[in-house]
Amino acid sequence: MAPPTPSASVSVSEEYRILVDKSYSKFSRLREFPPFGRNKWDTYYHKAFQVYSKLWKFQQENRQKLVETGLKRWEIGEIASRIGQLYYNYYLRTSDSKFLSESYIFYEAIMSREYFKDTGKDTTLANKQLRFYARFIVICLLLNRREMVHHLVRQFRVLVDDYCHSFQGNDSKEWKLVVQEIMRFMKADAPCDTSRPLRYSVLLDPAILPEVSSAESGKSLRLQDAILASYYHNEVKFSELTLDTFRMLQSLEWEPSGTLYRTKTVDTGSASGNGPTSLNKGSLQLQIPDPSLPPNPHKYILYRPTVPQLLLALATACEELSSDSILLLYISASGKPPRSSHTGNAGASGSDSHLDSPTEAPKTSGSHDSCIEPAQEQNGVLPGSHISSPRSTGDVVPGINSGGLWLGGKRSAGINFLYPSDLLPFTRRPLVIVIDSDNSPAFEVISGQERGESAALLLSPTLQPVDDRGSTATSSSANGGNLFSFFLTAPLLAFCRVIGVNSSTLPPGVYEQLEKLVSQLSSQWGDHLASSSTIHFTWSRILNDSFLRQLIFRFAFCRSTFCLHTLFRNKQEYIPRCLPVLPEEASPTSKILETGIFKLATRLGVIDQFVFTGPNAHTNGAVKVKAQSPPLSARSQATSTGGDISDGSWSDSSEVVGGTKTGSVIEGR
Missing domain, CATH: 1.25.40 (Serine Threonine Protein Phosphatase 5, Tetratricopeptide repeat)
Known part of the structure; x- marks a missing residue:
């Protein structure tokens, strides 16, 4: 030629x-x-x-x-x-x-x-x-x-x-x-290396699919959009993806299910190395992983946004929200002014585009803190707390001195301080608001002041027990992410982190058994909650959505764990809160939740770390464990993973497993 x-x-x-x-x-x-x-x-x-x-x-x-x-x-x-x-x-x-x-x-x-x-x-x-x-x-x-x-x-x-x-x-x-x-x-993120996927799996959780009658739930809503934002000084991140938003993002997506998961193979090309097969616009409509699954909720991942940027994204999402849908707003941030403007993480340019990146409030009825004894509630703040002001009271939205979140690295409020009142205009649309902060109680004032739709609020604790370094903040953003967010995305891993057990050292098969137990607990708890005659319509109308139902269960599991654990119980600042109040079936000491935690604690050999108030109260301190698990002070050194109970039984087995202590240039063209 x-x-x-x-x-x-x-x-x-x-x-x-x-x-x-x-x-x-x-x-x-x-x-x-x-x-x-x-x-x-x-x-x-x-x-x-x-x-x-x-x-x-x-x-x-x-x-x-x-x-x-x-x-x-x-x-x-x-x-x-x-x-x-x-x-x-x-x-x-x-x-x-x-x-x-x-x-x-x-x-x-x-x-x-x-x-x-x-x-x-x-x-x-x-x-x-x-x-x-x-x-x-x-x-x-x-x-x-x-x-x-x-x-x-x-x-x-x-x-x-x-x-x-x-x-x-x-x-x-x-x-x-x-x-x-x-x-x-x-x-x-090492604990997740050997865990089940954080995404919702219909293969691993087939029984969790919601079954709430329309008569009970009224007009059912589905999760259409989620706004995920996080800011902490020196938080764990890579590129423009923080650890907390990375986990939350995964928990709001479907895991491709088995043989229905199909991805396009790449033509290896000729000897000349022509590369991937040629593209065409039609390929956008192909390779659906599982047509039986609904679409993933759309997510806005905001990397260190200013308050105007957050509110603009919120306004856009509310404008595009359909009449049968609800919006999730997740914010993980501190209520304490940053120590200094952010100068670390020089590897990121701060570009808004992803194309060139890889990359103390009065106790309310909604708290449901039946595990808190009034005589032991603390009005002050523990030493080392991130709370810099007392909780506000009354019906007035607190000012900067008493409530809000810092979304930027400058001490002056300006465009970096988010007030609870900033969110009120958007309550004309259905919202689920998740706040993971040491100042989360400030957002309780939203409940009852909505502009049209009752908002569902899930609020983190403000403190956690003192660890071996003297820290008391719920935020562990400089180490392994926030504990509350960890419970909402990987409940068994978070449970292991609380009790100080490194699940990678568990005998073969135990991890899978424990994960199966948590899955069964979620399914059984969800059925009881859906059949409740006292559940508030704000909750009942979202129980048909798999992601939101799972989120509510994980909140209840987290709250029950804290209420029963010896280092958390009887202290209001250690307990997460929700508004409106969940029914008795979701209380921290409900029979289903307490029994499930009893099973986990018994299996892991940490029964002595909990105080049970229901049918299992007689076992407090009575189960002999094979190895003493470390206290919560070891949580920052634990590389914990999760597990399941494969036989599905709820028998009161006393078999235990001892716990062990374990220790941007990118954005360029």
Whole structure:
């Protein structure tokens, strides 16, 4: 075959460069859209995707000619990387996990074909390679591909070491911080390495699917949107994903179920390495993981937002909320002014776009604190508390001195301090508000002051028992994430963290048995709650939603655990609260919850850490354990995981297992 004429090669090369310029222009335009609202962005995304599809197909069909005119392998990798970013960003916009899988396919192909391998002494190409690895790590974390994450992190560390050895400058220091950031994140999230997926699984929890009659629930609501925001000084994070929001995000998605889970395989291409198969817009409509499952709730993941940004996202979500839906607002933040403006985490640029990132209030009836003895309630704050002001009273929304959350790193309130009253205008729509903060009681004033719809509030404790370092804050954001959020996303792992048991040391099969027990407990508790004649309509109308029903159970499980544990009980500031009040079936000392916790404590050999008030009260301190479990003071050193009870029995077995003590440059183009 005769070689191509120079004029033909030039024509192909020029057409390719025109497509590259056009696609890069579309890509850059997408970065200018805010991370909420879909109308204009959705249309523009499809235009950008069409251009990249055409570019990818063109370079495949004309690979030899383009190589002859100077096409480099890293340029192919750059195109594939941006297609992967488009898929990833579309996942962030829609919460449709099949797009996350599509993104993984492209990133895995880039890595296996080593498109960015030969960077030489070019600092620009070396940075592209490092950013690729950082983004791929985020995608693998979201897909729960733990083995691949560890593999990528090992390679990433080697590449960063080589980069720092070859290039001097600020970039080197920043990439070292990124390595420290991911290592810290993985260490904090290590308990989840061997646990069941945090996503809702119909295979593992088939009996939890809701069954609430329309007569009981009235107009049932489904979870359509969720806003997840977190800010703590020096909190565990990687890229723009904090540990708390990472866990909460997963708990609001469906786990692909068995054989129905299908992902598109990648054509390995010819010997020339043409890469992933060509794309077309129709591929967006394919590869549905499980058509029997409803869509995942749409999530707004706000990384260290200002208050105006949070309220804008909230307003957008309320505007787009359908009449049969409800919105979840989750905020994890401190009520105490930050010690200083945030200067750590220099590895992140703070870009709003994800395209270039990998990456003491009066006691209310709603608290249901039957485990608190009035004589032992404390009005003050323990030493070292993050609470800097007394709880407010009365019907007036408290001011900055008595209630609110800090969402920024500056001491002045300005745009960084969120008042409870800021949320009141949005209560014209149905809301579930989850506040994980040392100042969560300040938000109790929302209940009863709504502007149209009764809001459901789940509020964290303000303190937790003093540990071996003298800390009393509920926030463990600098170590392993917040304990309350941990209960809402991985209840068994959080239970192990409270009792100081490292579940990775449990005998084979025990972990699965304990997880099965928690699943059965959730199902049985949900049935009792759904059949209650005294349940408030605010709760009954959301029990048909699997995610919200699971969230309510985990809150009740958390509250019951704290009320029965010797280090938490009888202290109001250690107990989470909810408004409106849940019925007696959900009380901390209800028979179902207490029996379930008794089973877990007995199986794990920590019965001496709890004081039971119901039918199991006679066993307090009476069960002999094989090994004494450490107190809660060991929780910061525990690498805990979870487990199930596979036979499903509720027999009062006294078999126990002893516990053991255990110790941005990314956003660039």
